[in-house]
Amino acid sequence: MHVPDGFINAPVSVAAGVAAAGAVAVSLRGARRELGGSPTALAGAERTAPLAGLVAAFVFAVQMLNFPVAAGTSGHLLGGALAAILVGPYTGVLCIAVVLLMQGLLFADGGLTALGVNITVMGVVTVLVAYGLFRGLVKVLPRTRRSITGASFVAALVSVPAAAAAFTLLYAVGGLTDVPIGTVLSAMVGVHVLIGVGEAAITMLTVGAVLAVRPDLVYGARGLSTPLKLRVGGELVDAEPAEPAQPAAARSPRKVWLTGLATALLLAGFVSFYASASPDGLEKVAADHGIDKTVEDHAAADSPLADYGVADVSDARVSGGLAGVIGVSATVVVGSGVFWAVRRRRTSEDPAPARVTDSA
Incomplete structure (x- = not known):
């Protein structure tokens, strides 16, 4: 659903840019608590920071995997629900913003003047709707892992048509073509409900996979664990902890991080070659109804990585694979740097430790 330049007029694009900048500014402050960089950080927040950059890179990789949803139409992950559930809503907005920035600057995917529109629609709206739901x-729901994965499925499913409706609202105010809004709304929401099913499945499977190995790393599952139950004499009783176990905070997320990065590189570098070549939901609706008549050439169209290929590499498989690997690598580096800086930053609002003096 990457909106190109030329779909939305300049005033609305600027307004969306201001809204996106405000959302990013709020998220930078809120993310400090989620990432463990604030004195008021939630328990377990220190384990979020190493994973935030990885989540951004993973979303980048999976967005390269367009899947067919209808005749001549494909869809791809938006990622707002997945990021919010894994690392928190504020950090989730930043993850999607980093992904969209890398895609726009390096790969000419999503307009640069439309960057604010894309962050608002694909980042802010999806996170707010998905995480709230x-x-x-x-x-x-019962406090179980199945409840977490089930809730993630529903949240992700609803977030996609919500984003489609948000785009339609922006188009209604600032669209550059004369297409009935009812037509745009029904077409956009209709196809993105189907795309939402794919988004929901990817989100549920990813959240479930992390829950299975390290539930303490899932932001949305914090505080939802229940004691293990044993059946004794026909009755369920709480089981005693098997051992005083290593504190969760002391357990390194390195294995999860390395596994996730390897998976992202594999998806972007190899599996993406087999992605659907059909236009995504927005592209299809725009082409069918003439919305794309005013589309403008991307400012980064001459980038050596434009359209997810490496310039001067003739083999399509190698070119796309290299572009995917470069994109994942760049996103994890930039994202990790951003989140490290957010976590480290101290503001004047942070309470300083009180100095104890002996007046005796």
Whole structure:
């Protein structure tokens, strides 16, 4: 759903850019608590920081894997729900912003003047809708891992048509072509409901995989664990802990990080070659209804990585694979740097430790 330059007029693009900048600024402050860089950080937040850059890189990789959803139409992960559930809503917004920035600057994917539109639609809206719905569901569902994965499925599913509706609203205000809004809304929401099913499946499987090996690393699952139950004499009783076990904070997320990075590199460098070549939901709707008549050439169209290929590499498989590996590597480096800086930053609002003096 990357909006190119030329779909939305300049005033609305600027307004969306201001809104996106405000959301990023708020997220930078909120992410410090999620990443463990604030004195008021939540328990377990120190384990979020190493994974945030990885989540951004993973979203970048999976977004290269367009999957067919209807005749001549494909879809891809938006990632807002996945990022918010894994590393928190504020950090999730930053993850998607980093991904969109890398895609726009390096790969000419998503317009640069439309960057604010894309961050608002694909980052802010998806995170707000998905995480709000996710938190509401886990409060009323049983406190189990199945509830977490089930809630992640529903949240991700709803977030995609919500983003499509948000784009339609922006188009209604600032669209550059004369297409009935009802037509755009029904076409966008209709196809993105189907795409949402794919998004939901990817999100549920990824969250479930992390839950299976390191539930303490899933932001959305914190505080939701329940004691192990044993059946004794026909009754369920709480089991005693088997051992005083190593504190979760002392357990390094290195294995998960390395496994996740290897998976992202494999997906972007190899599996992406087999992705659907059909236009995604927005591209298809735009082509069918003439919205793309005013599309502008991307400012980075001459980038050596434009269209997810490496210039001067004639073999399509090698070119796309190299571009994917470069994109994942660049995203994990930039993302990790951003999140490390956010976690380290101290602001004047942080309470300084009180100095104890002996007045005796």
